[in-house]
Amino acid sequence: MSKARVLVTGAAGYIGSHTIVELVKAGYNVVGIDNFSNSKPSVLDGIAAILSERIPFVEGDCCDTATMEKLFRDYDDIAATIHFAAHKAVGESVREPVKYFRNNISSLLNVVQMSVAKGTSIVFSSSCTVYGEPDPENLPISETAPRKSAESPYGRTKQFCEDILEDSVKAYPNLKVTLLRYFNPIGAHPSALIGEMPGGVPENLVPYITQTAAGIRSELKIFGKDYPTPDGTCIRDYIYVCDLARAHVAAVDRMLKDKDAPRIDVFNLGTGRGLSVKELVDAFISVNKVALPFSYTDRRNGDIVQVWADPTKAEKILGWKADTPLDQILKSAWEWEKKVRNIQ
Ligand code: UFG
Numbered sequence: 655m656s657k658a659r660v661l662v663t664g665a666a667g668y669i670g671s672h673t674i675v676e677l678v679k680a681g682y683n684v685v686g687i688d689n690f691s692n693s694k695p696s697v698l699d700g701i702a703a704i705l706s707e708r709i710p711f712v713e714g715d716c717c718d719t720a721t722m723e724k725l726f727r728d729y730d731d732i733a734a735t736i737h738f739a740a741h742k743a744v745g746e747s748v749r750e751p752v753k754y755f756r757n758n759i760s761s762l763l764n765v766v767q768m769s770v771a772k773g774t775s776i777v778f779s780s781s782c783t784v785y786g787e788p789d790p791e792n793l794p795i796s797e798t799a800p801r802k803s804a805e806s807p808y809g810r811t812k813q814f815c816e817d818i819l820e821d822s823v824k825a826y827p828n829l830k831v832t833l834l835r836y837f838n839p840i841g842a843h844p845s846a847l848i849g850e851m852p853g854g855v856p857e858n859l860v861p862y863i864t865q866t867a868a869g870i871r872s873e874l875k876i877f878g879k880d881y882p883t884p885d886g887t888c889i890r891d892y893i894y895v896c897d898l899a900r901a902h903v904a905a906v907d908r909m910l911k912d913k914d915a916p917r918i919d920v921f922n923l924g925t926g927r928g929l930s931v932k933e934l935v936d937a938f939i940s941v942n943k944v945a946l947p948f949s950y951t952d953r954r955n956g957d958i959v960q961v962w963a964d965p966t967k968a969e970k971i972l973g974w975k976a977d978t979p980l981d982q983i984l985k986s987a988w989e990w991e992k993k994v995r996n997i998q
Pocket of ligand 1: 888954
C-alpha cells in the first residue's frame with residue numbers, strides 16, 4: 655500500500671519544519687507549502703540534511719485559492735493537512751488586527767474548502783491562548799476548561815478558527831478535525847540543522863535568552879517580578895518542539911486509522927510542568943554554563959500570570975507524552991543558536 659501524504663502548511667516555519675521531519679520518519683509522504691513571510695528557504699536545506707532527501711515543496715500563499723486548488727490537484731494523494739501557516743506575533747496583532755484576521759482566517763477557509771472537496775482531514779495549530787488567564791482552581795488546565803475572551807487579535811484568530819472548524823464538521827459529514835492547543839514550544843532539533851529563527855528582535859523568551867547569551871542582545875529583560883507566583887515571575891509550560899512535532903504524527907495516525915475516533919477532538923500539548931521565567935533562566939545558565947545578563951522590568955501588557963497543561967487526554971488517547979528532559983531541551987536551543995551564529 656502506498657504511503658499516505660500529509661500536506662504541511664507553514665512548512666518552513668518553526669513547528670512545521672520539525673513536524674515534517676517526524677512525519678517522514680514515521681513513514682508518511684509529505685508536501686510542504688510556505689510563502690516565506692516569516693521563514694527562510696534555507697530551512698528546507700536543513701530538513702533535507704536531516705532526512706537525506708528533499709521534500710516536495712510549493713512556494714505559495716495558502717490564502718490564494720488558486721494555489722491551493724492546484725496543490726491539491728497536483729498531489730491527489732493528500733490524506734490530511736496540518737495547518738500551521740499563520741501570523742503569530744501577539745504584539746503585532748494588536749497593532750494590525752486586520753492583517754491577522756485576513757491572513758489567519760482566509761488561509762484556514764481555503765484549507766477547509768479543499769479538505770471538504772477532497773474528503774481529507776485537518777490538524778489545526780491552536781494555542782493555550784484560547785483559555786486566557788485560567789482561574790487558579792483550573793490549573794493544570796484541561797481541554798474542558800472554558801475559553802475566555804481572547805487577550806489579543808492573534809488569540810481571537812485561534813478561537814475563530816477553532817469555531818470555524820467546529821461548524822464545518824457539523825456541516826460536512828466527510829470532514830475530520832483535530833485541534834491541538836500548544837503551550838510554549840521551545841528548543842531545536844538535536845542535529846542543530848533546524849530551529850527557531852525569529853526575524854528582528856525576538857518576542858519570545860527562549861530566543862531572547864539564546865540571543866543574549868550569544869551577545870546579540872545586551873541583556874534579557876524579565877517582564878515583571880511582582881506576580882502572585884512563588885518567585886514573582888510568570889509561569890508557563892515549556893514544551894520541546896520535537897515532542898510537539900511527534901504529537902502531530904499521533905493526531906494524523908488517529909484520524910486516518912481509527913474509524914471510531916470522534917470527527918472533531920481537541921488536545922492540550924504541554925508537559926504538565928509549570929516553570930517560572932526565573933526558573934527557566936537559571937536552568938539555561940546552569941545547563942549551558944554561559945553568562946546571561948538579565949534584569950527585571952515592568953510587566954508586559956497582555957501577559958497572563960500562569961498557565962500549564964493537563965496533558966493527560968493526549969497521553970490516554972493519542973498515546974503521546976512530552977518526555978524530553980528540560981536540560982536536553984535547553985541544550986538544544988543553545989546548540990542551535992551557536993550554530994546559526996558560528997559560535998564554537
Ligand atoms: N518574557 C520575558 N522577557 C522576554 C520575553 C518573554 O520576561 O524578553 C516572559 C513573558 O513575560 C512570559 C514568558 O517569558 O512571562 C513567556 O513569554 P513568551 O513570549 O515566550 O510566551 P507567551 O507565553 O507570552 O506566548 C506564547 C506564544 C503565543 C501564545 C501565548 C499563549 O508565543 O503565541 O503563549 O499564552 F499566544
